[in-house]
Amino acid sequence: MSALTRVVRSGVGRKRVQTVVIGLVVAIAVTSAVLGGSLMAASQGPFDRAFGQQRGAHLTAQFDAGAVTEAQLAASAGAAGVAASAGPFTSAQVELTDEIGHPVPPVTVVGRADAGGAVDRVVMVEGRWATGPGEIVLASGDRLRFGPEVVGRQWKVNGAPVTVVGIARSASDTAGAWATPAQLASWAGDGPRTYQMLYRFSAADSAEEVGTGKTAVEASVPAGALTGAVSWLDVRREAISDTILLVPFLIAFGLLGVVMAVLIIGNVIAGAVSTSTRRIGILKALGFTPAQVTRAYVAQALIPATVGAVLGVVAGNLLTVPILAQTNQLYGTSDNGVSLGVDALVFGGALAVVALTALAAAARAGRLRSVDALAVGRTPRPGRGRWATRLTSRLPLPRPVTLGLAHPFARPVRAVSIIAAIAFGAAAVTFAIGLGTSLNRVQEVEDIADVQVNALHERGPGEAGPGGPGPNGPGPGGPREPEPFNDPAAIEKVIAAQAGTAGYMGVARGEITAAGITGELESVAVTGPDSARYYRMVSGQWLTGPGQIIVSTPFLTAAGKQVGDSIALTSNGVRLTATIVGEVFNTDNDGLQVVTDMATLRAAEPELAPSMYYVSVRSGTDVEGYTQALKTALEPAGAAADSLSREPDEMVVVVNVLTGLLSLMLIVVAGLGVMNTVVLETRERVHDLGVHKALGMTPRQTTAMVIASVVVTGLIGGAAGTAFGVLLQRTVITEMAGSVGFRLPSSVLDAYGSGELLLLGLAGLVIAVAGALLPAGWAAKTRVAVALRTE
Amino acid sequence: MTAPLIELHEVTRRYDEGPPALNEVSLSIAPGEAVAILGPSGSGKSTMLNLVAGLDRPSAGTVTVDGVRVDRLGEAASARYRRARIGLVFQFFNLLDDLTVADNVMLPAQLAGMGRGAAERRAAELLGRLGVDRHAAAYPGRLSGGERQRVAVARALMNKPALLLADEPTGALDTASGEDVMRLLTELHADGQTVVLVTHDLELAERCATRTVQLRDGRVATGTAMELLR
Ligand SMILES: Nc1ncnc2c1ncn2[C@@H]1O[C@H](COP(=O)(O)OP(=O)(O)OP(=O)(O)O)[C@@H](O)[C@H]1O
Numbered sequence A: 001m002s003a004l005t006r007v008v009r010s011g012v013g014r015k016r017v018q019t020v021v022i023g024l025v026v027a028i029a030v031t032s033a034v035l036g037g038s039l040m041a042a043s044q045g046p047f048d049r050a051f052g053q054q055r056g057a058h059l060t061a062q063f064d065a066g067a068v069t070e071a072q073l074a075a076s077a078g079a080a081g082v083a084a085s086a087g088p089f090t091s092a093q094v095e096l097t098d099e100i101g102h103p104v105p106p107v108t109v110v111g112r113a114d115a116g117g118a119v120d121r122v123v124m125v126e127g128r129w130a131t132g133p134g135e136i137v138l139a140s141g142d143r144l145r146f147g148p149e150v151v152g153r154q155w156k157v158n159g160a161p162v163t164v165v166g167i168a169r170s171a172s173d174t175a176g177a178w179a180t181p182a183q184l185a186s187w188a189g190d191g192p193r194t195y196q197m198l199y200r201f202s203a204a205d206s207a208e209e210v211g212t213g214k215t216a217v218e219a220s221v222p223a224g225a226l227t228g229a230v231s232w233l234d235v236r237r238e239a240i241s242d243t244i245l246l247v248p249f250l251i252a253f254g255l256l257g258v259v260m261a262v263l264i265i266g267n268v269i270a271g272a273v274s275t276s277t278r279r280i281g282i283l284k285a286l287g288f289t290p291a292q293v294t295r296a297y298v299a300q301a302l303i304p305a306t307v308g309a310v311l312g313v314v315a316g317n318l319l320t321v322p323i324l325a326q327t328n329q330l331y332g333t334s335d336n337g338v339s340l341g342v343d344a345l346v347f348g349g350a351l352a353v354v355a356l357t358a359l360a361a362a363a364r365a366g367r368l369r370s371v372d373a374l375a376v377g378r379t380p381r382p383g384r385g386r387w388a389t390r391l392t393s394r395l396p397l398p399r400p401v402t403l404g405l406a407h408p409f410a411r412p413v414r415a416v417s418i419i420a421a422i423a424f425g426a427a428a429v430t431f432a433i434g435l436g437t438s439l440n441r442v443q444e445v446e447d448i449a450d451v452q453v454n455a456l457h458e459r460g461p462g463e464a465g466p467g468g469p470g471p472n473g474p475g476p477g478g479p480r481e482p483e484p485f486n487d488p489a490a491i492e493k494v495i496a497a498q499a500g501t502a503g504y505m506g507v508a509r510g511e512i513t514a515a516g517i518t519g520e521l522e523s524v525a526v527t528g529p530d531s532a533r534y535y536r537m538v539s540g541q542w543l544t545g546p547g548q549i550i551v552s553t554p555f556l557t558a559a560g561k562q563v564g565d566s567i568a569l570t571s572n573g574v575r576l577t578a579t580i581v582g583e584v585f586n587t588d589n590d591g592l593q594v595v596t597d598m599a600t601l602r603a604a605e606p607e608l609a610p611s612m613y614y615v616s617v618r619s620g621t622d623v624e625g626y627t628q629a630l631k632t633a634l635e636p637a638g639a640a641a642d643s644l645s646r647e648p649d650e651m652v653v654v655v656n657v658l659t660g661l662l663s664l665m666l667i668v669v670a671g672l673g674v675m676n677t678v679v680l681e682t683r684e685r686v687h688d689l690g691v692h693k694a695l696g697m698t699p700r701q702t703t704a705m706v707i708a709s710v711v712v713t714g715l716i717g718g719a720a721g722t723a724f725g726v727l728l729q730r731t732v733i734t735e736m737a738g739s740v741g742f743r744l745p746s747s748v749l750d751a752y753g754s755g756e757l758l759l760l761g762l763a764g765l766v767i768a769v770a771g772a773l774l775p776a777g778w779a780a781k782t783r784v785a786v787a788l789r790t791e
Numbered sequence B: 001m002t003a004p005l006i007e008l009h010e011v012t013r014r015y016d017e018g019p020p021a022l023n024e025v026s027l028s029i030a031p032g033e034a035v036a037i038l039g040p041s042g043s044g045k046s047t048m049l050n051l052v053a054g055l056d057r058p059s060a061g062t063v064t065v066d067g068v069r070v071d072r073l074g075e076a077a078s079a080r081y082r083r084a085r086i087g088l089v090f091q092f093f094n095l096l097d098d099l100t101v102a103d104n105v106m107l108p109a110q111l112a113g114m115g116r117g118a119a120e121r122r123a124a125e126l127l128g129r130l131g132v133d134r135h136a137a138a139y140p141g142r143l144s145g146g147e148r149q150r151v152a153v154a155r156a157l158m159n160k161p162a163l164l165l166a167d168e169p170t171g172a173l174d175t176a177s178g179e180d181v182m183r184l185l186t187e188l189h190a191d192g193q194t195v196v197l198v199t200h201d202l203e204l205a206e207r208c209a210t211r212t213v214q215l216r217d218g219r220v221a222t223g224t225a226m227e228l229l230r
């Protein structure tokens, strides 16, 4: 064993705390970096990845089965620009009812022998592919989501029994369900039948390119045979509106994690080297060259860092897998999420950071003249921060506390770096809590109603998204519009009289066009005294009378209008002019919904009446019990009540899990950073500590002194971190909403109460004190005789 | 005869390796005595002083000071014992560099819970008495060795200890400063302070002490000081 190796070995062994802290911090930093990085890689266009993995269809085309033959369609694969194709598959619209007879919105069933192929390799989410008669595979997508429990149930197609054998997901969204070609043929019978062809083009990055491909395909088949086609770009736009939200969030957390890791690792390593300055002096006095000294210390840091980085990569991947399993369901991707590129980058990056900081600190120590190094070890530069010592000694607090309070001022650079570490920890907590609150508030906005009342229509399963339909109702592809109530006044009377009713709103949906926006938009005409409670305003105010409309941000953007402007509308063929009085947070119909008072639209449609009521119950009321009671009460009036389910949104769950996990790690890292610093401080002050104890400082007073030494840094770090966390939360959440064209109401943005902010500000103090507890205990236990001998 | 202030009964202190640093030492010191512990380097002088101060615990035997079984005290109790009954003076002063002279002197009283005002007055009085009051606002780094040791003595006296323990108080001082500190200790003893000092300076022992105790290889040796040192 060479002299150098021996020095390294004994160094690692001697500084057990620092070695462990370096290892742990690197491990945690690497874990969160791998987790964040893998998820970022995974969320980097999750649709694109799923689409790529499944070799998604750039064009999903429907052909009239009467106008084209299968052979002609197969030949269309030779059209210019077509790189691959699948089909022709027969497809037909069928009437699907679930096991208790509720109709499911009409679905297009495609007859496919298998899920694979050259294009649109459908991924099984649950169960298996349909292989025989009487079997159906349901598609799980944005509109319809089925739980795994659906598999194995007996449903009916056009009245004939069918077994749900699986749930599958097509990124290209090519069908609502699948069956074997033979089964489909028998279901379609003599009814209208279409062929589906799936194409991939050699160039399909823009609408023009997809359009060129479509024209080529159309030209290769008899005129009029192509009855419809969906570009993957449209499917993509729909799909990413959800997942795009994750990206700013992951970037924010990723950056926090990286900065934090660099900070703490730098702090730990620099500290490790600085406490060794005296030892370095001795080594040099013994004849070690500066280069040897530097190498010895870089090695001392790299050994635990490497162990930590290996553990971190393993842990990061272990954590990524279950979390991605969640997002896989969300995106329909199928991989375990292990990204070797991310692993290598993080591993190498972490070790590079460690090596660089160690090199910088050790090089400084290596260059120090032996005499100076020996001197440094004895007296740790007295004089710094004496003003603070004088100042705190005046405070009316016990002397050990006032002594401790002044400690950070003796080493301002170290204090600043530890304040930064605490600040990042506090920022992480603040950010995590704020983000969680904001996302949950967004959910609340969507889930404001508890109960819905309709006249005839009975709700079937899977009609609406997992959040349950809010005031905003089912999206496109939802059920047919329910019948209006014959006597709305009677219904309202029953609802208002029901015990537990907090508010209600009647709604009539229709279609409307607005100047400046092409196409039909959904109109929601509301009535009732409490309609305002079902919407969250971003700016402007709620409807106060007829002739006013409320719209959301994408509408304003699309129409080029502002709150206060008038806009021309056409409803039921009648032109109306309305004033935009408010901007609301409403994600329905991609934010293009027009909300107005029922009276506004009666100008165009005098008979307009609500077809649905949304009811909210007083807090503390049992929704199920209320619904039952209301149902009974409404029966004579010819209406039924259903409670609206509230399953948490999968994205919100993923974000909540991630925020929790990542902020926990950041807090632990911050705590370790504090601990390491306090250990350093204690070691440097061990002689003074011995003097204090010789003069009669009790262990409790010693603990108080050490804890007090982190109070100032903890408070400053906590305050700065909280402010930064709030800023981060506002930026990220605004960014997340902005990326899909929305502005947020203040109820979503202002996630913190003042009491909460105060508590969060104290989080820094908690982190600091927690980090200082262990070394404070050690300090309290140090034997005086031993401490005083440390000369 | 008055009850002894310090009573060591068959005290042994063994470290991990080697022969015991103190080997079945019995010793008793009466109030008002000034005892010099003499002996060659490594004979166990500091070890004995540490045991009396409650800074260390014996492996066997009992240490009783002022009626307190020092060997049985826990950490907190021994700290309270020290600040109530013991004043410590070290060879290398052990003043806290970041505190002013006055703050150094006040510290033991403040640790014992005395208010700042009262501590300030007491410190000023002590610094005046020891002739270093003009340095009250200075930091120890600026003082000469002799001045520093005077400050250290002032600090040791802060809580009016029953017992002043000094480990080689002149060991780090030049002759003149050493003289100075010697005179100070003699004066204190003359005022009734019980003093135990460790030294290998025979002159210091003879001038300050009413009695000398010789240690050799961890045992109390018999014979005169002169014989033992030669
Ligand atoms: N913490 C310790 N661990 C191990 N051995 C120790 C320790 N403290 C003292 N010793 C040993 O105990 C013996 C007595 O030490 P002590 O410090 O009491 O001697 P001393 O008489 O004060 O010497 P000096 O005149 O050099 O100060 C020595 O052999 C010393 O090496």
Ligand SMILES: [Mg+2]
Pocket (backbone or CB within 6 Å): B045, B046, B047, B167
């Ligand atoms: Mg000694």
